[in-house]
Amino acid sequence: DQRGLGFMDAVKELADAAGMQVPAADPRAAAKAERANTLYDVMTAAQDWFVTQFQGLEGAEARAYCEKRGLKPETNKAFGIGYAPDSRGKLKEALKHFGEEKLVEAGLLISVDDKEPYDRFRGRLMIPIRDPRGRVIAFGGRILGAGEPKYLNSPDTPLFDKGRTLYNLDKASAASRASGRVIVVEGYMDVIALAQAGFGEAVAPLGTALTEQQIIMLWRMVPKPLLCFDGDSAGQKAAFRAAQRALGGLKPGHSLEFVTLPEGMDPDDLVKKSGARAFGALLDQAEPLVERIWKAELAAGPTSAPEDRAGLKQRLGTQLANIADTEIRRHYADAFAERFDMLFARKTRQPQNAAQRKGPWRPNSNAPAPPTxxxxxxxxxxxxxxxxxxxxxxxxxxxxxxxxxxxxxxxxxxxxxxxxxxxxxxxxxxxxxxxxxxxxxxxxxxxxxxxxxxxxxxxxxxxxxxxxxxxxxxxxxxxxxxxxxxxxxxxxxxxxxxxxxxxxxxxxxxxxxxxxxxxxxxxxxxxxxxxxxxxxxxxxxxxxxxx
Known part of the structure; x- marks a missing residue:
């Protein structure tokens, strides 16, 4: 409960602490588990090495970058921030006792055709990605100077599937139990900055749009995760894609809510500029999924002509068709119909101004009597x-x-x-x-x-x-x-x-x-x-x- 682990993960962790092995289901599963254990050892060794480089002479630029971003030393330590030197072979040399094959399988080396394998991460701030049990399974590397890509993630490996992993899930699970919420942001640095500001329940997808599987993982934590993507156009488009993906899996009591940041700002910017209280106030004003879908489709085209309004209805109908649960689909249809009628009833019944009226307006004297x-x-x-x-x-x-x-x-x-x-x-x-x-x-x-x-x-x-x-x-x-x-x-x-x-x-x-x-x-x-x-x-x- 305190760690936010699932049952089997908790059993496995207790078994590890006691020096025992949880029995595998069959020989193939046992062989796979043994191979994975070796890869965990590889990733742990790589993480220790990256941290050592961060703390050494070569890590000066990386430490300066963290300081510029406002990260405290204790925050760097808590999140295991490291550094990969700008070299094609230093990591390979440091971990050579594992063998090149294991280092390639773990995603730490790149092997192209028959060429000599070389270090994947070079000249980057290294951020470890952990599984729900806190074991390092991958890395995200942020470039410190100019160059592309700005962020480089580990490839999919036997330990790491980026579509089924959320960054900081191991720490956020316990924090979300205390706060009753989970906040989804776009990137590693947003998660780390929010944790430093007191919001330890933040997670992030890993360089891709939020997937259906990740949404299911979030629903296991809380019924209504808060999506807080950047306030720019790209961030809002990503939020809408997540909204669309959630529709098919909606079930009673489970949905998404959306936090709208000021245009051009990300959570890190907002916390630095306005403080944790301002960010907390935005979380309290989160917008429900139905409203986000409605606003997005309303803004997708003009609505002045009858044909335009028919197009809006058609777009809303397409969204409704994606909802698998019939009862939820019916309630969404009602909600869209109410918003549609309210909006266009107002547009077609504009109030007269005082100069246009023939005397003061009064209710119709033929109005029906109140109900008996x-x-x-x-x-x-x-x-x-x-x-x-x-x-x-x-x-x-x-x-x-x-x-x-x-x-x-x-x-x-x-x-x-x-x-x-x-x-x-x-x-x-x-x-x-x-x-x-x-x-x-x-x-x-x-x-x-x-x-x-x-x-x-x-x-x-x-x-x-x-x-x-x-x-x-x-x-x-x-x-x-x-x-x-x-x-x-x-x-x-x-x-x-x-x-x-x-x-x-x-x-x-x-x-x-x-x-x-x-x-x-x-x-x-x-x-x-x-x-x-x-x-x-x-x-x-x-x-x-x-x-």
Whole structure:
């Protein structure tokens, strides 16, 4: 827990400390583990050698660079900062006892055709990359003078897969448990500068865009990692690519959030200029993934013409198609629709200025009266109560499920138990399609124990007063004529209600944001429509219509 290790990594570390070997699964795995152990020894020796060079005469330029970047000696030591001299063979000579083959396999030497292998890292500040157990598996080298590439990473090796590794994960795991967050930045120096400023929970990808596997690793640490890429155009594009990659793996409660830095600044710049408190304030203002996707697509093209707005919808639809989880995809679609309607409703209903108005603006005197107490009561408990009545009627007459199958299959009850019951009922009817008629008793036998109990409670209870579920006093059968007609009406209301409530909410928000005659009139129109809806629902709740 304290080190932030996974179970097997913790077992292996304890085994190493005790001088024991964790048994391998098979001989091939044992041989691979043995080879890896040798490579770990190679990387540890290389790390020790780079640190020694950093502290020696040849490391003066590297130490001066760290001092210029504001890094303290204790920070250099904590992150194992080293130096690779500008030589093609000094490391090879220092580690020759491992053999050239192992040094090439570890990515420390470059071997081209039949030429003599030579040192990969030359004249660079060396930053060790560790695995979750803190073992050195690769290096990142930053050039000290002019030249390209500015950063050079180890190649992929048996120890190192850059798409499945996050820099500083070993230290950040423990820190993130304490802070409850993890911060993803672009580079090594940002991570090191943030740790020195008190943000030890920072990690970075390794010279590539954030991969799906790295996002999964982040989600194992916290539900909503914070992406804090540079404020320039390249940094923001990288953040958007990460946002797109995250969509396919979204699951309930897990997402990404985005921290926007001032243009042209990286986290290191911001901490130096404004201090840790300013950076912490930006973290508190992180933007959710849905907002980042919306803003990026909105900025991707013009929106003035109808064709432009259709293009925006198409781009948003493409993003939605990338979301695998159906429930999350539905909520994203709702969020995009609300933003779209709010934005373009405002654009088409510009307020009049005072000179254009013919006298002071007043609400329309024909606005509907406020809802009655009964309507308010129905509105507050209507969705669950209405679905309860519909389910009870369908349990009594399963044949009606086929009649309303299309509407019901697109309905998502707010109560999770109702949702599971409706789904099971639709599945049962689909399985019996073309077979004998499915009656109430047969349907009940198909349901699992928990759903069976729920269904029996609905059928035996009198918690609903809808006419279409009331029973005749004389023979206990439903009054089919009026009852079936009322059930049709109830299902129509169930379908209409979410759309009407969403439209009324958008109109109310639009009026609150930009109160004009047009926005107020639209709000009142929808309020009247909602009042008429509640009246129709109230009619279904009359207690004596079938008695």
């Amino acid at each position: 107490g009964d309507a308010k009561a129905i509105g507050s408990r209507g969705p669950d109560l209405l679905m309860q009545g519909i389910l009870t009627a369908l349990l009594s007459e399963p044949a009606l499920l086929m009649r309303h199958q299309e509407v019901l299959s697109h309905s998502v009850p707010r109560d999770s138990g109702h949702a599971r019951l409706l789904s099971a009922m639709l599945d049962a009817v689909a399985l019996h399609s073309g077979k004998e008629t499915l009656d109430s008793a047969a349907l009940l036998t198909i349901l699992g124990p928990d759903l069976y109990n729920m269904a029996q409670a609905l059928l035996q209870g009198d918690g609903t007063a809808f006419g279409f579920v009331r029973k005749r006093a004389d023979n206990g059968e439903m009054a089919r004529g009026d009852a079936f007609g009322q059930l049709d009406e109830a299902i129509r209301l169930m379908k209409q209600r979410p759309e009407l409530e969403a439209a009324l909410q958008r109109a109310t928000e639009a009026a609150g944001f930009d109160l004009t005659e047009e926005s107020f009139a639209e709000q009142q129109r929808l309020r009247a429509e909602k009042q008429a809806f509640d009246a129709r629902l109230s009619a279904l709740l009359q207690r004596d219509d079938l008695g």
